[in-house]
Amino acid sequence: MAELAQFAKMNGLGNEIIVADMRGRADRVLPGAAVALAADPATRFDQIMAVHDPRALGTDYYVEIINSDGSMAQACGNGMRCVVQALSAETERSRFIFETVAGVLDAEEHTDGLISVDMGRPRFGWQEIPLAEEFRDTRMIELQVGPIDAPVLHSPSVVSMGNPHAVFWVDGNVNTYDLERFGPLLEHHPIFPERANITIAHVTARDAMTIRTWERGAGLTRACGSAACAAAVSAARTGRTGRQVTVTVPGGPLDILWREDDHVVMTGPAEWEFSGRFDPATGEWEREKEGVA
Numbered sequence: 541m542a543e544l545a546q547f548a549k550m551n552g553l554g555n556e557i558i559v560a561d562m563r564g565r566a567d568r569v570l571p572g573a574a575v576a577l578a579a580d581p582a583t584r585f586d587q588i589m590a591v592h593d594p595r596a597l598g599t600d601y602y603v604e605i606i607n608s609d610g611s612m613a614q615a616c617g618n619g620m621r622c623v624v625q626a627l628s629a630e631t632e633r634s635r636f637i638f639e640t641v642a643g644v645l646d647a648e649e650h651t652d653g654l655i656s657v658d659m660g661r662p663r664f665g666w667q668e669i670p671l672a673e674e675f676r677d678t679r680m681i682e683l684q685v686g687p688i689d690a691p692v693l694h695s696p697s698v699v700s701m702g703n704p705h706a707v708f709w710v711d712g713n714v715n716t717y718d719l720e721r722f723g724p725l726l727e728h729h730p731i732f733p734e735r736a737n738i739t740i741a742h743v744t745a746r747d748a749m750t751i752r753t754w755e756r757g758a759g760l761t762r763a764c765g766s767a768a769c770a771a772a773v774s775a776a777r778t779g780r781t782g783r784q785v786t787v788t789v790p791g792g793p794l795d796i797l798w799r800e801d802d803h804v805v806m807t808g809p810a811e812w813e814f815s816g817r818f819d820p821a822t823g824e825w826e827r828e829k830e831g832v833a
């Protein structure tokens with residue numbers, strides 16, 4: 541067995557997260573190890589946030605994001621809040637600058653314990669999302685599921701928050717839609733060459749909406765931070781809301797602000813569950829014993 545790496549099992553509004561401490565190591569969390577950890581009910585997770593030593597000048601850490609199917613993700617809002625909480629407990633710092641494959645982002649823990657993450661700028665170009673074919677206006681694209689003459693979900697807004705998102709607008713309760721059935725079909729639809737996160741959104745006020753998300757590479761989750769950002773910017777962009785909204789996901793509310801400088805800032809909680817050590821090559825793991833640092 542390789543030298544074990546420390547991890548903390550955490551969650552961001554029920555989005556199951558493992559924060560893996562890969563600092564000072566040359567190895568990476570392998571896809572097979574992620575799949576093994578996800579299959580174990582005790583360590584079941586939606587994303588692993590692997591925290592590495594910094595690669596770029598002016599950043600504190602490089603963070604890799606791994607979905608439960610072993611694929612890589614470019615953004616994970618709830619996971620970033622968990623990383624901030626884990627690091628702030630260790631370092632007594634409250635601000636961090638991270639590098640991810642999607643770029644550099646900064647994050648801050650507030651005195652009330654809530655954490656804000658600057659999720660960067662949304663991208664609306666069809667090649668940036670990416671889509672398989674040209675759509676000049678990505679506020680609403682032609683795509684539907686269900687019977688041709690009576691689609692269940694149709695005409696989503698599409699956007700990249702570093703990762704690809706499609707947001708389907710509905711009038712009623714988001715829980716009445718069979719996302720477990722339609723999510724995988726839409727995630728793998730040929731219009732999304734890199735797959736997509738699929739969200740159903742119901743705007744309830746100029747500053748509020750409820751969403752549910754089928755995550756690319758992880759399936760149905762209780763929360764998806766980048767999807768909350770994607771839904772918020774898409775709602776503002778289509779005139780449904782203003783630029784500051786409370787997005788309620790199954791796990792609870794997230795505050796999303798699309799600032800005038802085009803950056804999207806997400807604020808919400810993070811929660812520690814337990815710690816352990818694992819083998820990044822195989823996913824074998826052991827729980828940290830109480831009282832052992």
Ligand SMILES: N[C@@H](CCC[C@H](N)C(=O)O)C(=O)O
Nearest residue numbers: 613616617618703764765766
């Ligand atoms: N849970 C995340 C999003 C995770 C990444 C996603 N599954 C993808 O592959 O794009 C969040 O909180 O943003």
